[in-house]
């Protein structure tokens with residue numbers, strides 16, 4: 001006969017068993033029950049010198065929702081961290097060495113499998129990770145982990161095949177027709193996969209530009225206004241890549257008047273990589289670009305989706321309109 005305590009213990013056991021089942025499904029990978037979604041931001045080498053600040057911004061934005069817990073894994077050798085590293089330290093007790101050129105960190109080996117989603121704030125020129133770390137990352141995403149690529153993270157690792165498959169499209173670092181087609185929307189709303197010869201990656205001067213939602217039925221974009229004005233940013237264009245299992249959520253028109261391509265360029269995409277979900281945003285050049293309420297909303301929703309396959313984060317009241325951007329100053 002079960003004592004009262006025994007019944008309680010049994011109930012707890014059944015409860016944890018059901019979490020285990022949910023965990024194994026690969027769907028709502030809230031393996032941690034109702035606990036926050038576990039996020040790892042990885043960084044250390046990026047041609048955008050504000051990266052230590054934008055890492056802290058993303059961490060704070062995520063934590064402010066109450067839905068995420070966020071750790072940061074940084075390469076021991078950093079590049080272009082400089083002043084921002086001092087102003088926005090990790091305070092993790094580790095020693096970092098900022099160098100004039102990117103240098104591979106042989107000890108960079110985050111335990112990806114401890115997390116639901118990994119966000120890359122690496123950028124152009126990042127030194128290759130150890131082979132074992134590359135393999136662990138591929139395995140993590142392939143087996144159902146989430147991945148979020150922000151702005152110049154799609155410049156990283158041009159020679160790494162699986163990485164290029166995860167991001168769908170990338171730029172610079174020698175990317176060209178061998179990397180895959182240019183992918184964009186034409187004026188009639190048709191997706192073009194252009195195999196013409198040419199380098200991958202470009203942008204005109206920074207400016208405010210409208211973002212047009214192309215797939216309003218995706219959990220990330222559902223309920224988001226069909227068009228919103230983004231704060232000052234780079235408008236990435238002429239990205240190239242394998243673009244396998246890639247869904248374009250939003251585009252921006254790269255106006256020739258702003259030295260743009262004249263095409264509707266992908267700015268937000270999702271990519272299926274094995275069982276893993278990838279959210280790729282080309283936005284986020286500078287700290288003021290991250291302050292855009294539209295950027296933040298879609299970043300949070302994209303991260304939640306990549307981690308769990310669902311989105312519960314609401315579109316806020318102060319979301320930008322079709323013609324007017326809105327920003328929140330980061331304190």
Ligand SMILES: [Zn+2]
Pocket residue numbers: 048151152234284285286
């Ligand atoms: Zn940039």
